[in-house]
Amino acid sequence: MTDSKYDEIMQLLCDRLSSLTNTHIEITPETNLISQLSIDSIKLLNLIMEVEDAFDISIPINALADVQTVRELVDLIYKIKTTAK
Amino acid sequence: MSSTIIELNAPQTQAFDFQPSSELQIKPTPTLNTLVQQLAGFDSLTSALEYAAKGVTGYNFYDARGNLRSVLPYSVLRENARDLARRFMNFDLPRGSRVAIIADTSPEFVELFFACRYAGLVPFAMPIPVNLGSRKIYVQQLKGMLESSEASIALSNLDYIEFLNEASKETISLKWSGTPGDLKQLPVRDVDLEYNHADETAYLQFTSGSTRSPRGVVITERALMCNLQGIVRNGLEITPQDRSASWLPFYHDMGLVGLVLAPMVTQISVDYLATRDFAIRPLQWLRLISRNRCTVAFSQPFGLKLCSMRVRESDLKELDLSCWRAAGIGAEMIRPETLRAFAEKFATAGFSESAFLPCYGLAESTLAVTFSRIGEGCKSIQIDSKTLIDKKMAVRLQADGRKQSEFVNCGQPLPGHTVKIISDDGQQLPELMVGSVLVQGDSVMLGYFNNPEETNKALKSGNWLDTGDIGFLFNGDLYVTGRRTDVIIVNGRNIRAQDIEELAEQQPEVRSREASAFGVTDEEGSTTIVLVIECRLTSVVERQTLITRLQQLVYMAFGVNCIVELVPPHTLPRTSSGKLSRFAAKQGYIQRMGLGEQLSLAESGDR
Numbered sequence: 001m002t003d004s005k006y007d008e009i010m011q012l013l014c015d016r017l018s019s020l021t022n023t024h025i026e027i028t029p030e031t032n033l034i035s036q037l038s039i040d041s042i043k044l045l046n047l048i049m050e051v052e053d054a055f056d057i058s059i060p061i062n063a064l065a066d067v068q069t070v071r072e073l074v075d076l077i078y079k080i081k082t083t084a085k
Numbered sequence: 086m087s088s089t090i091i092e093l094n095a096p097q098t099q100a101f102d103f104q105p106s107s108e109l110q111i112k113p114t115p116t117l118n119t120l121v122q123q124l125a126g127f128d129s130l131t132s133a134l135e136y137a138a139k140g141v142t143g144y145n146f147y148d149a150r151g152n153l154r155s156v157l158p159y160s161v162l163r164e165n166a167r168d169l170a171r172r173f174m175n176f177d178l179p180r181g182s183r184v185a186i187i188a189d190t191s192p193e194f195v196e197l198f199f200a201c202r203y204a205g206l207v208p209f210a211m212p213i214p215v216n217l218g219s220r221k222i223y224v225q226q227l228k229g230m231l232e233s234s235e236a237s238i239a240l241s242n243l244d245y246i247e248f249l250n251e252a253s254k255e256t257i258s259l260k261w262s263g264t265p266g267d268l269k270q271l272p273v274r275d276v277d278l279e280y281n282h283a284d285e286t287a288y289l290q291f292t293s294g295s296t297r298s299p300r301g302v303v304i305t306e307r308a309l310m311c312n313l314q315g316i317v318r319n320g321l322e323i324t325p326q327d328r329s330a331s332w333l334p335f336y337h338d339m340g341l342v343g344l345v346l347a348p349m350v351t352q353i354s355v356d357y358l359a360t361r362d363f364a365i366r367p368l369q370w371l372r373l374i375s376r377n378r379c380t381v382a383f384s385q386p387f388g389l390k391l392c393s394m395r396v397r398e399s400d401l402k403e404l405d406l407s408c409w410r411a412a413g414i415g416a417e418m419i420r421p422e423t424l425r426a427f428a429e430k431f432a433t434a435g436f437s438e439s440a441f442l443p444c445y446g447l448a449e450s451t452l453a454v455t456f457s458r459i460g461e462g463c464k465s466i467q468i469d470s471k472t473l474i475d476k477k478m479a480v481r482l483q484a485d486g487r488k489q490s491e492f493v494n495c496g497q498p499l500p501g502h503t504v505k506i507i508s509d510d511g512q513q514l515p516e517l518m519v520g521s522v523l524v525q526g527d528s529v530m531l532g533y534f535n536n537p538e539e540t541n542k543a544l545k546s547g548n549w550l551d552t553g554d555i556g557f558l559f560n561g562d563l564y565v566t567g568r569r570t571d572v573i574i575v576n577g578r579n580i581r582a583q584d585i586e587e588l589a590e591q592q593p594e595v596r597s598r599e600a601s602a603f604g605v606t607d608e609e610g611s612t613t614i615v616l617v618i619e620c621r622l623t624s625v626v627e628r629q630t631l632i633t634r635l636q637q638l639v640y641m642a643f644g645v646n647c648i649v650e651l652v653p654p655h656t657l658p659r660t661s662s663g664k665l666s667r668f669a670a671k672q673g674y675i676q677r678m679g680l681g682e683q684l685s686l687a688e689s690g691d692r
Binding site: 032033034035038039040041042044045048049052058060061062064065066067068 | 218366394
């Protein structure tokens with residue numbers, strides 16, 4: 001399912017995550033947002049706001065319950081972005 | 086006279102100008118009503134709604150972009166609730182049967198809540214999932230509430246129905262679950278809706294997300310009517326010009342009782358923003374207040390902090406908050422710095438410090454216990470820190486070089502209610518002595534549903550409710566200095582220490598009674614959860630794996646980060662009966678970390 005839009009989302013998300021979490025570990029699709037990046041509730045809100053603004057989407061809160069890794073978050077954004085149109 | 090006034094007061098369809106693309110021309114309910122205002126004093130929720138339905142005011146729901154999505158005047162709410170009540174009659178349930186509703190900020194939730202009361206059923210609100218990766222734990226939470234309440238019916242809108250269906254499996258008491266749409270498929274039974282009595286249970290309020298032992302507070306119509314009357318007449322002095330705005334979740338007591346039920350029993354209009362939308366863009370709440378000229382809006386201190394942190398200077402010039410006369414603050418320890426920072430930031434937007442209205446309450450006393458005096462702002466006093474810790478006494482000593490702690494005046498109890506402070510051995514203490522805060526009065530709960538053990542712990546003889554908070558009285562005003570160590574408050578969420586310890590003890594590496602959880606608060610007032618585990622693992626890798634897993638579990642269950650410390654067996658202090666002492670565990674941790682000096686003294690009333 002890799003197409004250019006998917007890669008673009010992945011790239012943006014990895015960039016945002018590394019500046020948001022100020023971490024030196026390399027962020028990959030398998031990076032766990034909770035255990036490896038310690039995304040707390042405030043950082044999560046910031047991230048959602050940036051993602052929503054960047055892609056002009058609305059992320060439903062119920063969908064986040066199934067998100068633990070960077071890849072899962074990218075999948076979710078991609079799905080919302082491609083079905084919204 | 087009033088057509089110009091109505092014009093001027095007419096709330097805006099959009100909370101801000103951008104995007105008028107929606108063709109729907111819906112208008113929010115007006116601020117000024119056509120009906121003579123009655124300030125509570127009804128004998129039940131449904132009789133209050135019967136009255137409010139004669140006017141033109143009601144509830145308004147806005148989306149994340151500030152557009153008005155739906156309008157629910159009290160008149161329509163009454164119609165819809167009565168219609169749904171007659172559909173509930175198809176289940177032939179005994180009066181008082183429990184109905185679980187996942188409470189997102191929507192008109193459907195409010196309609197179902199009132200439908201239950203018209204049908205003589207007892208509704209309760211269940212939370213929505215808010216944390217990353219929380220599915221499993223969220224479903225367990227729902228299941229815990231369904232079982233503890235012995236719910237007969239459970240409802241959720243489409244967004245959450247999957248979680249509800251998963252939780253409903255094997256819940257024996259449950260006769261039916263579905264969406265509001267499913268309920269509307271059922272026929273309308275042609276029956277008379279019975280009158281509700283004051284002694285009937287109005288609703289249950291769950292106070293903890295615990296998976297093993299959720300506690301449902303039982304609130305009668307009498308307690309609810311009593312508390313609402315105190316809130317609107319004495320606490321807020323509501324007038325016909327008032328209008329509310331709220332982002333507080335409907336599954337919290339402050340959101341439900343304070344900002345759904347209290348406006349209805351005074352027939353004023355409310356503008357709602359979903360909690361998630363507020364949390365992501367707090368500016369939207371302030372825009373609603375500004376554009377719709379709202380006068381009453383409550384928040385936890387954490388919500389104010391979010392506004393101070395996330396609203397940009399450039400956004401301030403479009404705001405006019407001078408209409409906001411009652412900025413109620415409650416639901417967690419209030420730190421004067423948080424209020425000062427907010428007032429400073431929003432002064433240029435017309436916010437007046439005198440609007441701050443600190444109050445104190447808890448779900449076990451319906452909602453409110455004390456209110457400070459309206460229009461006077463936040464008052465606080467400076468107390469000598471050392472005397473507070475050593476002698477549990479609040480002394481206003483002003484001497485150079487001595488550390489001071491500042492505490493907020495939460496005001497006096499509502500009429501008909503009494504607050505007293507007792508010592509560890511149960512003796513009533515005089516003013517300025519620090520001890521447990523107890524409340525007595527008609528707003529106090531009947532108990533926890535089906536849970537005599539927890540009920541007996543909370544309700545002392547003479548029906549005195551032990552609030553679990555620590556504080557003192559001065560000139561009859563309540564000052565809260567901290568919580569006992571069984572509840573940790575992080576970013577506005579109440580987390581029971583026991584729930585965190587239970588999570589840890591479910592791990593194969595952790596034995597029961599070898600985990601202790603508590604909160605450590607730094608000078609800025611932010612609290613971190615610390616989990617100390619007695620651990621026999623020697624491999625560095627295994628130890629790190631356990632730490633990571635525990636942090637992840639705590640995050641998924643409670644949405645907060647925590648520090649996990651592994652210590653050798655027999656490190657954690659125990660009481661004579663072998664129970665772990667969280668207070669002593671915390672002291673030990675503070676010593677090991679050399680944190681003594683840095684810690685805030687706000688919790689010095691701990692025991």
